[in-house]
Amino acid sequence: MPSRTRPADAPLRIAVVADSDTRWKWGALTARRIAERAPELSGFLVRCRATPTARQLAEVGEVGVDADALREVTMAAFLRAIEREPYDVVVLALVGGAAQAALHGLARLWPGHTQRPVLVTGYVGVVYEKLADGLLLRHGADVVLANSRHDAERFRAVYEGVGAEASAVTEAALPFLGGAPYRPEPGRETVVFAAQPSVPESRADRLYLLRRLVGHARRHPGREVLLKLRSKPGEHTTHIEEQPYQKLARSMELPPNFRLVYGNMGEVLDRTDLLVTVSSTAALESLHRSVPTAVLTDLGVRETLGNHHFVGSGCLASWDQLDAGHRPAPAADWLAAQGVAPGEAYATAFDGVRERIAELVSRPQLPPVQPYYTLATAPGYLPGLLARHHLAPDGTPLPGAAPEAEATGVRRLVRDAVRDAARGAYRHGVQRVAPVIRRMGEL
Missing domain, CATH: 3.40.50 (Rossmann fold)
Structure with a gap:
């Protein structure tokens, strides 16, 4: 090198x-x-x-x-x-x-x-x-x-x-923790639900959460209720989203104090008075800024949901409790152990x-890179994993894995158009075709 x-x-x-x-x-x-x-x-x-x-x-x-x-x-x-x-x-x-x-x-x-x-x-x-x-x-x-x-x-x-x-x-x-500490403002009551692409996964569970959020808006017409979304339809983030909330919301009559929002979570937290989620990392951002934060128990406290991570946090609550005005109080020792305690500690983290x-x-030299997984420790796992990324078992790129020179001019425009179309087809299959096939299989 x-x-x-x-x-x-x-x-x-x-x-x-x-x-x-x-x-x-x-x-x-x-x-x-x-x-x-x-x-x-x-x-x-x-x-x-x-x-x-x-x-x-x-x-x-x-x-x-x-x-x-x-x-x-x-x-x-x-x-x-x-x-x-x-x-x-x-x-x-x-x-x-x-x-x-x-x-x-x-x-x-x-x-x-x-x-x-x-x-x-x-x-x-x-x-x-x-x-x-x-x-x-x-x-x-x-x-x-x-x-x-x-x-x-x-x-x-x-x-x-x-x-x-x-x-x-x-x-x-x-x-990415930071931002101004929470300061309530007289007359402002903003409730934000931080959505996740894959938690919960099923249409029924996501509809349930959406209906409870909309119901909360109707019960409290003086509050601004926001559904904070990670991506727009057709986009993917870290996880696949088969049932976008935007699509589910089209079938509902939404109250005037309910809105769907995108953008930087930090800016949304600037005006948030209660952050609600199932298990989003947004809860850690919110807790770091001392924003009242609720981690929902409505669908259970389960490993598949990720809300089990918040056991001991003091933040677990149900929609019934939140509708009645409950505001969770986080446990200081839990916050410290999770690296999100407000104050000076983050400055030195x-x-x-x-x-x-x-x-x-x-150092003039570093030792060789030695992953735990090798052909000796995981011979039935590693080759297939590397092949998915077009690498041979020894880490060598497979033939045709990458051209020596990137395409330019018209060739690049055509390649990019084909690639974008392929991604669009994949996302259409994930968000539209796959759920239909799954429902048909359940009949």
Whole structure:
């Protein structure tokens, strides 16, 4: 790879590779948090079903997420770029399988002790499912970020429990917490429901939540009731949304004090007096700002919903309680353990990570990248996982995985049009065709 030598006072050269709008936001903000000064930031968006649209990128840009360069790539093209360009740090803001593929591809580039980028990965928000699977797919990075003390303890326990090296786990916090502390305003009563693309999943459960939200608006005509949506119809975020709330709302008569809103969650929280959700990471943003926050129990407290993560938080409540005026009071010890306690602690949450990154970058050599999953530990799992990202079992790009040169001119316009049409067809299938087939199968 090109020389990484640079003046001691030069900004870090950081590459962020992401596969959705939320992961791009997390990765870019993490890059800025882990650097002592503003880094030189390059962004890579992996082509997949959730590749951000221009609108999603613009929305994320409103919170200060930008890059000196941003390009859409295949996994193979990303690996080629990292091999050719001199980066100090690479942030893998990817779903677990893609992170593992990237780690194996990077391990192939530097099979021994050598000068290479420091590899950083982590989670966008609450880790409520696939704890062991997700962590082991991220093993091999030099730094695995934990968003809280609670997560750091769990992460180390998983790695140590399978005999994997756990020293990469480093406690930090969610990089996008912030904003002004909650201040109620006389005469303002704004209730916001933070929707999630895949929780709950079924049409019946989502209709139930929507009807309760609309019912709350009717019971309290003096309140502004907002349904905060993550994406517009046809767009994807981290998860697939088969039953968009926008579509479900079309069949209802909505009261005048009820609205659907998009945009930056921070701006919505600026005017929120009660944040309601099933298990969205927005609850952590809200709690960090001391906004009254309710995590719904109406559909049960279940691992599949993710609201079990909030057991002990003091935030669990039902719509019946909220309709009657209840406002949950969060438990201070739970907030501290989750890394979202209001106050000064957040200002120093990334100090340890910055020190670790600086020490790793200063080394003349780093050890080879060694993921836990190999052909020896997971011969029935790893090859198929890598193949989904067009890599061979040794991390080598498969033939045809990426052209040597990107298309230009008319060829690029045609390619992009075909790709956009394919994504549109996929999203149509997910949101329209698949639910119909599923309902027919239940007859």
